[in-house]
Amino acid sequence: MSIADIRKEYKMASLSEDQVDPSPIIQFDKWWREAVAAKIDEVNAMTLATVAADGRPSARIVLLKEYTGQGFVFFTNYFSRKGTEISGNAVVALLFFWKELERQVRIEGSVKLVSTEESDEYFASRPKESKLGAWASPQSKIIESREQLEMQFNQAKEKFKEVEIPRPPHWGGYRVVPDKIEFWQGRPGRLHDRILYTADIDASWNINRLSP
Template identity: 50%
Template sequence: MTRDISAIRRDYEGGSLDEGNTPESPVNLFQEWLTLALESEGDDGNAMTLATVDSQGLPHARVVLLKGSDDRGLVFFTNYHSHKGSELANVPHAALVFWWPSLSRQVRIEGSVEIVSEAESDSYFASRPRGSQLGTWIATQSVEIPDRNWIAERQKRYEQLYEGQDVKRPAHWGGYRVVPEMIEFWQGQPSRLHDRIRYERREGEWVKYRLAP
């Protein structure tokens, strides 16, 4: 029997989030929350939903992995020829959502998107496991393929091609940086009376304010 999802309830609990006790920069608060999330969520702590818009204004979303974060923005890597790559080429703006259930916390981020430097993409690519490096050559992400054998055949071909040598980064694969214009922190509270603190960049400066649950 299918479970009645309308009856599912969870009472969120967490420490209070007050604008008076938050730093002036949302980057600092995000790093604090991310550090705790990586401890409590394990290897899923850096998973984030990436939402993009295509040339017709239709939204698309998927989960990707955060691979870098600093004052410049948040970095992830992918195939530039993928659907999200094509969408970002047409509309270079995106939204991110982090959900950390063990902490009853969510972070929403919106901003412009830029391609990171080739040196940054090269550096990260070199740090990846060899199988993941080969994977960037084996399959052009998001294209239609006939079956799983197509992947197996190409995998064998590229393993032979790069046998005994380093795998170089293909030009169609690299990083994007989401440059935040808005960051919202959500801390779950009992009775759905959650804490929400939003930061917005205005004329180059961050301003913060509280939102109703």
């Protein structure tokens, strides 16, 4: 089979303007709960796209850790590639693809740091190995070998073996504050349903259908 022959017909559900909630966050919550109920593996995995100072885009998978009316939260190393790019251009995009439900959610918006208290609270909930990894890994930087990384991990393990592991100052949370959220439902014949929410200046949301 050639790559061009790989295709799937989407036919599980539909999405119309009169079905969606006036609030995109409430609509996301509805879809999120249905995705969790469907037992999708790593349901909170999302693509995060950032743009460097030279205009070069980059994307990677990160994990959603919270969503509220204020936005969508993830955590990372501030000095990683994504952290560096966010510091230079605080506009990003997120993408969820829940293939089991034939759905995508596309989110665009600006990013800001979560509070120190929020970062501390989440870091304290992480497994010990993940905490040590945050200290050991100079994320996105070139390293000589796997052995170097493991040595740094063991050094951190020794350093904190008798004390509570604190959150590194270079690690914490970001909140994506959306100004556009699109809900995509696969449909037969590639005539997919696309419902776009766009933030208005008065904090309300405009809802429009997009052509597939």
